[in-house]
Amino acid sequence: MSIYTNSDHFRSIETPFYYYDTDLLQKTIKTAQKGLGNGPYQIHYAFKANSNRRILKEVLKFGLGADCVSGNEVNRAVEMGFDPRNILFAGVGKTDKEIKLGLEHDIFAFNVESLQELKVLDQLSGVSGKKTRYALRINPNVDANTHEYITTGKRDNKFGITLEELNLAIPLIKSLEHTEFIGIHFHIGSQIMDLSRFKELVDRCNEVQRLLLDHSFELPHINVGGGLGIDYDQPEANSIADFKGYFDCFKKNLALLPNQTLHFELGRSLVAQCGSLIARVLYIKPAERTSFMVLDAGMTELIRPALYRSFHFIENLSSQEGSVVYDVVGPICETSDAFARDLSLPETKRGDMLAIRSAGAYGEVMASQYNLREVVPSIFSDDFK
Ligand SMILES: Cc1ncc(COP(=O)(O)O)c(C=O)c1O
Missing domain, CATH: 2.40.37.10 (Lyase, Ornithine Decarboxylase; Chain A, domain 1)
Incomplete structure (x- = not known):
């Protein structure tokens, strides 16, 4: 029910408040899933965009996974009923306590943002007696052409490790006993309207993939993050983002290996307009x-x-x-x-x-x-x- 239909109903309600259009939320997620199509693909909803329990309940109904960036988000995901096997945990500054929490829940994977974090993860995994799955977040040095505060994939941003670091880290990755390298992760920024930015990301993904294959890593997972923008100027005319164009950019250009799953972490494009x-x-x-x-x-x-x-x-x-x-x-x-x-x-x-x-x-x-x-x-x- 649109905001217009309901504005009479909520005239007596004390302001301010957030109003969410559940029908639009559902329609948006359905459109995203249709745009993605069938295949080895998985959308993880980025909790950071909106972790309101009722929003999460809707997201969960559609079988999306969870992309979390704090221990509390991981806890919220578990509490809401997300399968830990569908929970990712990213973030440049995970505390030991938060890492241990992820280990306790046996989440699907940690998105590791630095080599020091990787060593800590390995050490804590050793203590817990577990072998922990992780993806390395690579900083692909791609300009997302968005606001500088929400650009995350450029060389001077704090996120991920550079390609040069990755090259140097191969012996370390191979030497660690309590962690399992299962994927690579990217996220170049948010509110990206120019789809050519994603094509550039794909080119970098393919390069990283080739480099890792040269080192005999055939990783089962690639995660390209989120970032698809929405129309803030005309929310009524363009209430749903171009999911098909976005997904097609990856599906057509990414050299996915056999048995490899492609993951997305969408936040804004799923929940902003509702x-x-x-x-x-x-x-x-x-x-x-x-x-x-x-x-x-x-x-x-x-x-x-x-x-x-x-x-x-x-x-x-x-x-x-x-x-x-x-x-x-x-x-x-x-x-x-x-x-x-x-x-x-x-x-x-x-x-x-x-x-x-x-x-x-x-x-x-x-x-x-x-x-x-x-x-x-x-x-x-x-x-x-
Ligand atoms: C690692 C990561 N993944 C996914 C997202 C979600 O991005 P968006 O809401 O633009 O889809 C973000 C947000 O910036 C992020 O930092």
């Missing part, structure tokens, strides 16, 4: 150039605009009359607490309800209690059925 942050207008106040529209939601509920200057489409759900230019800002004592500058919206008054769209990914999960703000609730479209 979520909106619903807020009310507290005040309209005159400003130098425009008018400030002060909302009851701010960077504490949705930090992306303040953090990356990212744009979210904003809709006035109470009024469609007229057109006025506003700076749409939050109530937090930071000048960066703004959702949009110089934005034309219908003439807006105190009490109007707004939807800040495409907020289902990296929204609720990044919320903070700065200024002792309340934790915002989430409401799902099926609550109204």
